Amino acid sequence: MNLQYKKVKLYEEDDYKDYNIYYFDSIKNIYKLLKKPGITLSSVCSESERENFYYFVPERLNFIETENIKLNSELKTEIKKENILKVKNIIIKIVNNHFSEPRSGTLKGIENMINIIIDEYFGQYAILTNFARMSYKDYTTTIHSINVMSLTLGLSFFLKFPKNKVYNYGISGLLHDIGKTEISDTILKAERKLNQQEFEIIKKHPQIGVDILKDYSFPTEVIKGCIEHHERLDGSGYPNGIKEEMISEIGKILAIIDPFEAITSVDRPYKRKMPVEKALEIIFIEEGNKIDKNLFTKFVKNLGIVEKIF
Numbered sequence: 001m002n003l004q005y006k007k008v009k010l011y012e013e014d015d016y017k018d019y020n021i022y023y024f025d026s027i028k029n030i031y032k033l034l035k036k037p038g039i040t041l042s043s044v045c046s047e048s049e050r051e052n053f054y055y056f057v058p059e060r061l062n063f064i065e066t067e068n069i070k071l072n073s074e075l076k077t078e079i080k081k082e083n084i085l086k087v088k089n090i091i092i093k094i095v096n097n098h099f100s101e102p103r104s105g106t107l108k109g110i111e112n113m114i115n116i117i118i119d120e121y122f123g124q125y126a127i128l129t130n131f132a133r134m135s136y137k138d139y140t141t142t143i144h145s146i147n148v149m150s151l152t153l154g155l156s157f158f159l160k161f162p163k164n165k166v167y168n169y170g171i172s173g174l175l176h177d178i179g180k181t182e183i184s185d186t187i188l189k190a191e192r193k194l195n196q197q198e199f200e201i202i203k204k205h206p207q208i209g210v211d212i213l214k215d216y217s218f219p220t221e222v223i224k225g226c227i228e229h230h231e232r233l234d235g236s237g238y239p240n241g242i243k244e245e246m247i248s249e250i251g252k253i254l255a256i257i258d259p260f261e262a263i264t265s266v267d268r269p270y271k272r273k274m275p276v277e278k279a280l281e282i283i284f285i286e287e288g289n290k291i292d293k294n295l296f297t298k299f300v301k302n303l304g305i306v307e308k309i310f
C-alpha cells in the first residue's frame, strides 16, 4: 500500500464532508477518488462498502488538528455549563480522532484536552470519578480509556498529587491500552471466550502500545503505565512478569483501576456489568495478593465518598 494513503474507519458522516475519500482499484493497482469535498458519503456508497476506503493521510491529520481546536473550545464551554453528558461526548470525539492515527503523531493533541479537564476540574475528584460511571452501550477501547483516565485523575486528586503528576497519570490512564488500536475488532469484540492463540495476541497490546508511544516525548510515567498495567505484584502478570518492587506507582494504580472499570462498565461481550461493591469485593478476593493493598484502600475510600453524592 502506498504509504501516503491509509485505510481508516469512517465514523460520522459529517466529519468527512470536507475531504477527499479514495478507494483502491486492485485491478489497476491505483487509488481512485471516490468523492470530492462537499459530497456526503451516503450519496456515493452504502455503509457496508465503507471499509474499503482510504484517506490521504495529511488531509486526515489536518482534519484532526482543526477539529481538535474546535472541540477543545467546545469542551471548555460545556464544562462551564456543567453539561456532563455533552462534555463526555466531546471527549469521546476528541479521543476517537486521536486514536484513529496513533502512529502519525496525533496523540500529542490530546494533551490540550487533558490540560483543560485538569484545569477545569482541579481537585474535584468526585466529579471525575462519577464521570467514569456514565455508561455507553458501545463499549470500545475509547470509552474504556476515557473512563480509566477519569478514575485515575479522580484518585490522583483525592491523593492530592501535585499537578504535573496528576497530568502524567491522566495521560497514562488514557493511553494505557493504545496498543489495542492495532488489534482486530474480531478479537477485541468477540462474543465468546477467547482461545489461547487469541489471548496471546491480546497480551501483546502493552508492548504494541509502547512501540507507538516511543515516537512521542511523553514522560516515563506514561510509558510505565502502558507497559505495566497488566503486571501483578506476585509476578503473575504480563508481558514481563515483573514483581512488586519493579512495578511503578502508576503501574500499580492502573492494575486496580483498569479491571475495576472493565467489570463495572456497561455489559460487555460475555460478561455482565457488576455493581461497584461487588466489583471491589471480586478484585479484593481474586487479586488481593496481586495488587497494592494500600492503593486499593485509598481507591475504595475515594469511591466511598463519591457514592454518597449519588
Ligand SMILES: [Fe+2]
Pocket (backbone or CB within 6 Å): 176, 177, 205, 229, 230
Ligand atoms: Fe490493557
Ligand SMILES: [Fe+2]
Pocket (backbone or CB within 6 Å): 144, 148, 176, 177, 258
Ligand atoms: Fe485497559
